[in-house]
Amino acid sequence: MSAQLINTLNQVMNDGHKKNLIHHFTDDDTLNGRKITIDGRNMTNFGSCSYLGLEHHPALMEGVMDATRR
Structure with missing residues (x-):
């Protein structure tokens, strides 16, 4: 991947994060099925x-x- 592409992707991610459209990271306390x-x-x-x-x-x-018993 070129440095220019990486920089562009990084800028898009940062812009989206600043606009609360995406989140970079999150740490979950518990994950149980569909709830987190x-x-x-x-x-x-x-x-x-x-x-x-x-x-x-x-x-x-x-x-x-x-099905597995059959």
């Missing part, structure tokens, strides 16, 4: 493939176990 706790606030985590938390749904879990 950040700075003591419970939030829905849309930043993963599991924002619906379906992998924790009892019917889906039972369906997977049933």
Whole structure:
């Protein structure tokens, strides 16, 4: 990657961060399925493939176990 491209990407990220459009980093306290706790606030985590938390749904879990038994 060229230095110019890296600088451009860095500027875009910084501009977006200043406008509160994006966040560079966040540390989560707990991550449990679709909910995440950040700075003591419970939030829905849309930043993963599991924002619906379906992998924790009892019917889906039972369906997977049933399929593996066959």
